[in-house]
Amino acid sequence: MCVVYDTGMSEKVRITDVSPRDGLQNEPEIIATDDKIRLIRRLLASGVDEIEVTSFVSPRWVPQLADGPAVIEAIGVEATCMADAPQLSVLVPNEQGFEEALLAREQGVPLKIAMFAAASETFSQQNTNGTIAEVIDRFRPIVPRAAELEMPIRFYVSCVVECPFEGRIKPAAVRGVVDQLLELHDSPTVDIDLGETIGVATPDDINALLDAFDDSHIERMTLHLHDTQGRAADCVAAALQRGVRSFDGSAGGLGGCPYASTEERRAPGNIATESLVQRVEAEGFETGVDTERLEAAAVCAREIVLTARSGMGGLT
Ligand code: HMG
Ligand code: MG
Numbered sequence: 185m186c187v188v189y190d191t192g193m194s195e196k197v198r199i200t201d202v203s204p205r206d207g208l209q210n211e212p213e214i215i216a217t218d219d220k221i222r223l224i225r226r227l228l229a230s231g232v233d234e235i236e237v238t239s240f241v242s243p244r245w246v247p248q249l250a251d252g253p254a255v256i257e258a259i260g261v262e263a264t265c266m267a268d269a270p271q272l273s274v275l276v277p278n279e280q281g282f283e284e285a286l287l288a289r290e291q292g293v294p295l296k297i298a299m300f301a302a303a304s305e306t307f308s309q310q311n312t313n314g315t316i317a318e319v320i321d322r323f324r325p326i327v328p329r330a331a332e333l334e335m336p337i338r339f340y341v342s343c344v345v346e347c348p349f350e351g352r353i354k355p356a357a358v359r360g361v362v363d364q365l366l367e368l369h370d371s372p373t374v375d376i377d378l379g380e381t382i383g384v385a386t387p388d389d390i391n392a393l394l395d396a397f398d399d400s401h402i403e404r405m406t407l408h409l410h411d412t413q414g415r416a417a418d419c420v421a422a423a424l425q426r427g428v429r430s431f432d433g434s435a436g437g438l439g440g441c442p443y444a445s446t447e448e449r450r451a452p453g454n455i456a457t458e459s460l461v462q463r464v465e466a467e468g469f470e471t472g473v474d475t476e477r478l479e480a481a482a483v484c485a486r487e488i489v490l491t492a493r494s495g496m497g498g499l500t
Contacts, residue, residue, distance in 0.1 A: 194470040198430035200234035200406065201227050201457045203485050204255070205275060207438030209239065209248050210451055213492035217251045217258065223488060224259050226481035227270075227435065231473045232457065234271040235263075236298065236432075240281035246442065253284055260293030273298050273338060277312055277319075282326045289335070296336035298377070299323045301365060303358045304347035307381070311342070311443040320364050327368040338375040339365040340408065344393055345385040348444050348451075355396035362401065376405045377432065380419070381444050383412030383452040387422035394426045406430040409455045411437065416455035417463040424467050431464065433457030435478065436485035458482050 204224050208215050220238075227235050237259070243250035252274065263272055273296035276282050285295050301319045302308040308316045330337055343350075344358045362376055378393065385393075394402060407423050409416040409431070420431055433455050440451030461473045 194468055195429070197424070197464045197469040197471055198233045198406070199457065199461060199464070199471050199473055200236060200273070200430070200432045201230070201232045201435055201481070202236040202408070202432050202454060203227070203434040203436065203438050203457070203481075205236040205239055205249065206432075206440070206454055207434040207436070207485060208489075209246050210440040210442045210445070211248055211438075211489055211492060213495070214248055214250075215488055215492050217254050219488040219492070220251070220255055221259050223435070223481065223484050224255070224263070226477070226484045228263055228266060229474075230478040230481050231471075232270055232478070233472070234273055234296070236273045236275070237263075239275035239277075240284040241275060241277050248442075253287075256288045256293055256295070257291070260288055260291070260295075264293050271296050271336065273336075275300060276326065278322045279325055282330070285335070289333070294335070296338060296375075297326070297330055298338040298340055299326065299365075300340035300342065300379075301361055302342040302347075303353045303361050304343040304350045306349040307343045307347050307444070310349065311441065316361060316364075320361075320368070323365070323368055331369050331371070336373060336375070337369065338377050338406070340377045340379050341365070342379040342381045342441070342444075344378040345380050345389045346382055348382050348446050348449075355393045358393060359396040362397070372400075372404055374404065375430070376401055377408050378405065379408040380410055380416075381441055381451075383410030383416060385409065385419050386415055387418050390419045390422045391426065394423065394428070399427065402427045403429070406432060408432040410439065410452045411455045411459075412452035417459055420455070420460060420463050421467055424464065424469065429469075431455075431460055433460035434485075436482040436489075438485055438489060456482065
């Protein structure tokens with residue numbers, strides 16, 4: 185006879201906070217490096233599993249994160265030496281960005297590299313100045329080197345439900361891009377991150393999207409939901425039902441890709457990490473996040489943005 189004991193343990197869901205990257209990349213004002221570090225310190229104390237701390241992209245394209253290397257230099261070693269240190273990650277669009285990640289590694293900061301492609305050709309051109317195929321080609325020389333060094337890898341795909349320029353995107357098109365990325369390197373540790381860039385998805389859209397994937401994808405999938413229509417938390421619940429166990433959020437609900445903005449509409453923020461954690465736990469899962477400390481990070485995130493917008497400069 186098999187006896188099943190209820191251990192009272194809930195299943196763990198992984199939480200990545202992307203506010204220092206996605207949250208701050210679309211701010212009209214450039215946030216002071218010291219303020220970014222203050223936010224990252226708060227997040228380090230909050231118990232999230234991963235923090236996307238900055239981007240190593242072209243400063244011509246995203247001047248808001250031109251201080252990426254300086255942020256890593258200031259906080260990287262401190263963050264890495266913490267007990268239970270969260271994984272730190274950075275966006276890397278090409279070999280130039282990868283060299284920056286290697287430099288950090290040599291200085292004792294082991295970064296996860298997040299390479300980003302899209303399921304929409306127009307968005308790909310707008311965001312990265314290349315076709316989907318060209319963007320994936322830029323990752324070709326990076327991925328084997330990263331894999332050999334055992335650097336954790338995340339592959340983002342943007343516009344997985346809708347593109348701000350092309351409209352609806354078919355789940356099969358998203359799956360096609362994921363397959364091309366996994367051809368570069370496929371291992372159970374590769375994080376497939378699906379970006380709902382403009383925050384319009386319904387739970388039905390998420391179910392249709394996940395129908396295009398196998399269990400082997402879903403078990404290492406992250407969902408990255410923006411929250412324009414206020415439905416992201418319901419989409420999280422739907423994805424949990426389908427086996428997704430990793431989500432991105434942005435403290436204070438900041439965020440948005442500058443290249444997802446149109447003349448009519450500024451790109452929307454991510455689901456707030458506070459709302460994400462609350463919903464995941466309400467659905468019966470554990471996150472390990474300290475909600476009071478996360479709230480302190482959210483207050484800090486909103487404060488530094490408001491301060492910069494009002495031209496008051498950095499707070500202490
Ligand atoms: P390009 O103009 O074709 O690049 O842009 P290039 O190779 O011709 O270089 C142009 C200049 O940029 C050169 O400088 C390079 O040195 C420099 P110059 O000689 O003119 O002075 N450069 C760099 N500098 C530092 N680091 C680098 C780098 N690369 C080139 N890595 C490129 C192509 C991909 C570089 C550009 O389009 C780019 O950086 N795009 C990034 C856009 C971006 O960061 N968007 C937001 C992130 S994606 C997002 O938010 C979506 C997501 O959240 C998921 C979702 O919500 O869907 C992830
Ligand atoms: Mg995003």
